[in-house]
Amino acid sequence: MSFESPIPPNPSGAPPLERVTVMQGQALASANASIEYSTVLGSCVATCLFDPQSKVGGMNHFLLSEPPANLPGTQVDEHYGVYLMELLVNQMLSRGARKSNLKAHLYGGANVNRNMMKIGTMNAEFAREFLRREGIALMREDLGGTSARRVDFRPASGQVRLRTVEDRFAPPVQPTLRPALSTGDVELF
Amino acid sequence: MTTTTTRILTVDDSPSMRALLNHALSGHGFDVSQAEDGMAALDWLAMNEVDVVITDINMPRLDGFGLIERLREGSRHRDRPILVLTTESSDEKKARARAAGATGWIVKPFDPEKLVAAVRRVAH
Numbered sequence: 001m002s003f004e005s006p007i008p009p010n011p012s013g014a015p016p017l018e019r020v021t022v023m024q025g026q027a028l029a030s031a032n033a034s035i036e037y038s039t040v041l042g043s044c045v046a047t048c049l050f051d052p053q054s055k056v057g058g059m060n061h062f063l064l065s066e067p068p069a070n071l072p073g074t075q076v077d078e079h080y081g082v083y084l085m086e087l088l089v090n091q092m093l094s095r096g097a098r099k100s101n102l103k104a105h106l107y108g109g110a111n112v113n114r115n116m117m118k119i120g121t122m123n124a125e126f127a128r129e130f131l132r133r134e135g136i137a138l139m140r141e142d143l144g145g146t147s148a149r150r151v152d153f154r155p156a157s158g159q160v161r162l163r164t165v166e167d168r169f170a171p172p173v174q175p176t177l178r179p180a181l182s183t184g185d186v187e188l189f
Numbered sequence: 190m191t192t193t194t195t196r197i198l199t200v201d202d203s204p205s206m207r208a209l210l211n212h213a214l215s216g217h218g219f220d221v222s223q224a225e226d227g228m229a230a231l232d233w234l235a236m237n238e239v240d241v242v243i244t245d246i247n248m249p250r251l252d253g254f255g256l257i258e259r260l261r262e263g264s265r266h267r268d269r270p271i272l273v274l275t276t277e278s279s280d281e282k283k284a285r286a287r288a289a290g291a292t293g294w295i296v297k298p299f300d301p302e303k304l305v306a307a308v309r310r311v312a313h
Contacts (some may be wrong), residue, residue: 082205083298086276089203090247099202099249133204184300186307187283188293 003050003103003139003158007036017154022046022061027084029058029091033156041108042148042170043120045127048105049088049136050158051097057155058097060088064123076122085130102136105160107151109143112167120144195312196220198237200230200244200256201274206297210243210274213301219308227251231259234266240312242266243295243304246275246282254289261290270311274299 017036022028024044028037037059039046044063050056062084064076089099109124124143131138142149142162148170152161197219199210207223214221222237224230226248234242242260246253253273260266270292275282283294292311295304 079209079298082203082209083276086203086206086297090276093247130205133208135204184295184298184303186293186295186303188307188311189287189291 003052003105003160005157005159007152007154007159007161019152022059024061024063025084027058027060027088027091028155029056029088029095029097030155031056031095033154035155037153037155038151040148040150040165040170042110042112042167043108043123044170045106045108045120045123045143046151047085047088047127047131048107048151048153048158048160049092049097049102050104050155051092051101052103052158053101054096054098055156055158056092056095056097057153057158058088058092058095059151059153059155060084062123063119064126076119076126078126081123081126082130085127085134089134099134099136103139103158104131104136105139105153106131106141106143107149107162110145110147110149112146112148112170194218194220195308196222196238196240197308198222198224198230198233198239198242200224200227200242200248200253202226202245202248206245210299210304213299213304214308216301217305219305227253227256227259230256234260239269241308242269242271243274243308244271246273246277246286254285257286257289257291272307272311274304 022039039061046061049058064081109120111120147164148167150163150165211221228250244253272293273286273291274295276297
């Protein structure tokens with residue numbers, strides 16, 4: 001089993017795993033072989049990270065909004081995007097992964113809603129650029145297009161199942177805003 | 190009146206975060222240097238002068254707590270302002286940073302204006 005192996009079919013129909021839905025704005029990681037992360041993506045992007053040595057995997061799910069008015073020059077809120085990616089990386093490291101071992105898959109980023117100008121493309125480009133800058137190898141991507149996707153990911157084995165689903169199954173597009181409680185507040189001791 | 194540029198060392202293992210910090214701080218006239226973890230920061234600080242250190246917590250080799258403790262052990266950086274910039278939000282981690290000798294605690298994602306204001310406030 002590896003990050004390149006798909007999740008095998010389960011003809012017996014037995015429910016082998018605990019399925020955990022990764023919601024928009026979440027980043028989860030685990031080395032638990034009984035967990036399967038699952039998410040449905042329209043314009044949102046999911047990053048799957050896997051450390052083949054420590055057998056730790058993680059997934060996030062994000063859709064970045066336009067940047068705040070005081071941060072011109074970028075098309076999406078890169079500050080919040082880097083924060084969400086760092087949350088995922090830190091979750092991985094706290095469970096024993098090493099950053100230099102990390103390999104990535106990217107999914108989603110469809111332009112499902114024609115009224116939203118290529119927001120999926122912009123989010124996909126942000127994710128690719130983040131991985132490039134961090135030196136994290138992108139092993140597989142299925143990005144763009146106009147169809148929603150469902151991604152199932154087993155963090156302990158790195159196995160992935162990707163399916164196209166009807167757009168109505170994708171959650172409504174809600175650009176991710178910075179959480180109200182996390183606005184870069186400063187506390188001097 | 191003389192003006193001197195405030196020199197800042199940013200310590201973060203994420204090149205993306207270092208780029209954001211560099212952009213935010215250089216744009217306000219600060220002289221910004223970068224280190225990729227606590228060990229690289231110690232090496233850099235052994236050879237260079239700085240006015241403020243801004244450090245992440247979760248880093249390989251030597252984390253932010255270790256960096257602060259090592260800097261406070263010696264006399265040269267005992268009073269150097271050190272701001273922690275982190276995704277961590279737990280009170281326990283914040284208390285640990287304070288006990289190690291941090292000057293301030295900033296939660297990511299950072300607001301460039303608030304960060305700049307904090308740097309100006311602590312810079313001697």
